[in-house]
Amino acid sequence: MTAGTTPIAAIILAAGKGTRMKSDLHKVLHPIAGRPMLLHLAAAVADLGTERTVVVTGAGREQVEAAVGLLGIATALQSEQRGTAHAVLQAQDALRGFDGIVLILYGDVPLVSSSTMRRMLDAVQGETAPIAVVLGFRPATPGAYGRIIADADGGIRKMVEAKDATPAELTETLCNSGLMAVRARDLFRLLALVGNDNAAREYYLPDIVMLAQAEGARSIVIETAADEVAGVNSRAELAVVEASWQAGRRAQAMADGATLIAPETVWFAYDTVVGRDVVIEPNVIFGPGVTIADGAVIHGFSHITGATIGARAEVGPYARLRPGAVLGAQSKVGNFVEMKKAVLGAGAKASHLTYLGDADIGAGANIGAGTITCNYDGFFKARTVIGAGAFIGSNSALVAPVTIGGGAIVAAGSVVTTDVDADALCIVRPPQIAKPGWARRFRAAMTAKKAGK
Numbered sequence: 001m002t003a004g005t006t007p008i009a010a011i012i013l014a015a016g017k018g019t020r021m022k023s024d025l026h027k028v029l030h031p032i033a034g035r036p037m038l039l040h041l042a043a044a045v046a047d048l049g050t051e052r053t054v055v056v057t058g059a060g061r062e063q064v065e066a067a068v069g070l071l072g073i074a075t076a077l078q079s080e081q082r083g084t085a086h087a088v089l090q091a092q093d094a095l096r097g098f099d100g101i102v103l104i105l106y107g108d109v110p111l112v113s114s115s116t117m118r119r120m121l122d123a124v125q126g127e128t129a130p131i132a133v134v135l136g137f138r139p140a141t142p143g144a145y146g147r148i149i150a151d152a153d154g155g156i157r158k159m160v161e162a163k164d165a166t167p168a169e170l171t172e173t174l175c176n177s178g179l180m181a182v183r184a185r186d187l188f189r190l191l192a193l194v195g196n197d198n199a200a201r202e203y204y205l206p207d208i209v210m211l212a213q214a215e216g217a218r219s220i221v222i223e224t225a226a227d228e229v230a231g232v233n234s235r236a237e238l239a240v241v242e243a244s245w246q247a248g249r250r251a252q253a254m255a256d257g258a259t260l261i262a263p264e265t266v267w268f269a270y271d272t273v274v275g276r277d278v279v280i281e282p283n284v285i286f287g288p289g290v291t292i293a294d295g296a297v298i299h300g301f302s303h304i305t306g307a308t309i310g311a312r313a314e315v316g317p318y319a320r321l322r323p324g325a326v327l328g329a330q331s332k333v334g335n336f337v338e339m340k341k342a343v344l345g346a347g348a349k350a351s352h353l354t355y356l357g358d359a360d361i362g363a364g365a366n367i368g369a370g371t372i373t374c375n376y377d378g379f380f381k382a383r384t385v386i387g388a389g390a391f392i393g394s395n396s397a398l399v400a401p402v403t404i405g406g407g408a409i410v411a412a413g414s415v416v417t418t419d420v421d422a423d424a425l426c427i428v429r430p431p432q433i434a435k436p437g438w439a440r441r442f443r444a445a446m447t448a449k450k451a452g453k
Helices: 037-047 061-069 084-089 114-124 184-191 207-214 235-255 438-450
Strands: 006-014 052-057 074-077 101-106 132-137 147-150 156-160 175-183 219-223 332-344 349-361 372-374 384-386 397-399 402-404
Touching: 006 037, 006 084, 037 052, 037 061, 037 101, 037 114, 052 061, 061 074, 084 184, 101 114, 101 184, 114 132, 114 175, 114 219, 132 147, 132 207, 147 219, 156 207, 156 219, 175 184, 184 207, 207 219, 397 402
Parallel strands: 006 052, 006 101, 052 074, 132 219, 332 349, 349 372, 349 384, 372 397, 384 402
Antiparallel strands: 101 175, 132 175, 147 156, 147 175
C-alpha cells in the first residue's frame, strides 16, 4: 500500500466522450490484447498496492462504472468537460482524508507500466523532494503536445500547451504526457488555484506546476519512451497501440525461449503464458486465458482461447481451442479439430475433422476423423467420457451423456447412444446390402425418362 513508506493513490481520467472512435462502446473500454484499455491501467496500478484508486467518469459513465465496479474501484463524475485540472478535482471527495502521493493517469493511455509509475513515485520522494513529478517523452512529431522546458537536471522551468506556446517554445522536443505524481495535500490545494485564461478556456492540470513554482516549490520531469505513453483517440491509434503491445510481447516470448516462426503474424492476449521451447508457427491467434507448457508446438492458423496446453502437446494446423479445452502432455489436436470444455488425456489424439465438446478423453485414446460428441440436445448440455486407450472409428457420433469404456473400440460410422463396456467392440450401423446390376438398371431408366421415352 505504499511507495517506500508513503501511501499511494491513483486517479484515472476517463471522462472524455471519445467521439473520434465513432463507437457505442466507451473509448477506454476498447480492448488492447483482449483486455479493455482502462483495465490495463487498473492492473498496473494494482501492482503498486495502491490504497485508493478513483476513476473519473463523464460521458458513458454507466459502461465505465460497470467495468471498474467489479474491481471495487471508486468513481467520481465530471458532469461537464472543463479540462484536465477540473477532472482531477472531481476525485477530491473520494480521496478525502488521504495523505500520501497521488498518481494521475489517463484511461486512454493504457500501456504505462507499473515500473514507470514506481519511478515517478520514487522521484517524488527523492532527495530534492519536488512538489510534482511529470512524465515526459520525446515523440517523433511533437505537434500538438504540450511542451516542457526543463533544466539539465530535470527541473521544470515552464510547461505550456502547444496552442499557447511561442514559436521558440514549440521547438522544444520534450513533451508532456499528462501523467503526474503529486502529494495529495499539495494537489488539491493547487487545483483550486488553477484558472482558465488560455486559448481553450479550460482548466489545465499542468498549470499546477507553474503555480507551485510561483510559491517557490520545485517540480521535475522524468522521461519514458514515446510508445509507453501513446494515447488512443481513434480506431487508427488503437491499432497502432495494439501493434506496439504485440511487438513487445512477441519479443518477450522469444527472449523467454519460445520460437516464433513469423513473429509479426502471432497475436497474443494480455495474459498468454508461453513456456520454453514452444514453437508457434505463422498466423496463430491467442485469446485470453491460454497457458502453453514447455515444448508444445502450435501449428499455423490455429485460434486458441481459454485453453491449457500440456508439455510437448501438438495443436493444429487450423485447430480451434475454446474455453475449457485441456490438452495433456504429448497429446495431439490436428487440423480442423475443435475442442470446448473438453480434456484430452496424455498421449491421446484427435488428428483431424473432429468436434470434442463437454468431454473427457482418457490417456492414449484415439479419436478418428469426423467424430463428434453430440453434447447439446437443444435445451441442455451433457458430457461424454471416453476411457484410456479407447479407439473411436471415423465418422462416429457419440450422443451424450454416454461413456465409452477404457480400451473399447467403436466401429467407424457408429451413432452411439448407450454406454460401451471397457474393451468391448461397439458397432452401430445397418448391414451392408449389395444388389447386383441395380445401378446399371437405374441409370438406364433415368436416361430414358430424361429423354422422354
